[in-house]
Amino acid sequence: MTEERCVRLFLASIKSDVTRKEYLKNLDRFRTFTKTNKYSELLKIKEKKL
Known part of the structure; x- marks a missing residue:
């Protein structure tokens, strides 16, 4: 699952x-x-939910 662009950049x-x-x-x-x-999907989590 690490082929996602956000993870590759990170x-x-x-x-x-x-x-x-x-x-x-x-x-x-x-x-x-x-x-x-x-x-x-982690990038879309609202701050209050964290």
């Missing part, structure tokens, strides 16, 4: 491989927590 901005893996792991955990199917 990961491309991170220089360290270790940091990139950790961020992706935590981003995936957050996506699961919010019950969203796509990473791009």
Whole structure:
């Protein structure tokens, strides 16, 4: 699911491989927590819902 443009851009901005893996792991955990199917849906969540 990391082929989404928003995730590719995010990961491309991170220089360290270790940091990139950790961020992706935590981003995936957050996506699961919010019950969203796509990473791009995270960008549409209203601030109050978070």
